[in-house]
Amino acid sequence: MPIDGLKIIQAVMESSRIRESKGIIPIFGVYVSLFFVQYYNRLSFQYEKLLGEKGAAQAAAYLTEAAQECGYATFHGVRNSWEWQEIVQPMIEKPEDQILGFTAMAEAFGWGALQIQKIVPYVELRLRVHDSYEATGYQQVYGRAPSGKCYMLRGVTGAFMDLLYGDDYPDGCFSFKAEEIRCRAKGDAFCEFWARKNDAGHP
């Protein structure tokens, strides 16, 4: 049975109506909350700007690593939830189908329309995103970017591969490393992320 992304998105949307008193949403084994995209973008991009031209690459690396670690823990929780076991697991025929489950979840979280371009098990993942909120947010404030700006999605692309082909949780994080090879913020038609084995073994 192929992965029915719409079914997953619907399940997430329905479950997200349940809110705890502080606004926390318990869903698919993890806790999420509504967050202002512009606020998140401002924090990321101002941090990068504060470090200046010399520190920009380091800022980008830190923001990507933070996203990869967060994505690794979050999607580990998701795939161990009873909702995943009940809704997604029956549709999975081969290990890499899990990534289709992850991308449907990510769409439901509002991260953009994620399209898998290529998966080679244990080797690489190419993910295309058409409406990354980071690219939109960067352009709105700063205009055309000199380099890719979607650190969250970049880190998460690496995390998806870590979860499938890295060592068992929690030792597999940063087994892969992703680059953003195209970004709408720098004038490309879409953003594209490419995760490959991280031979350095650390972020």
Ligand SMILES: [Zn+2]
């Ligand atoms: Zn981008």
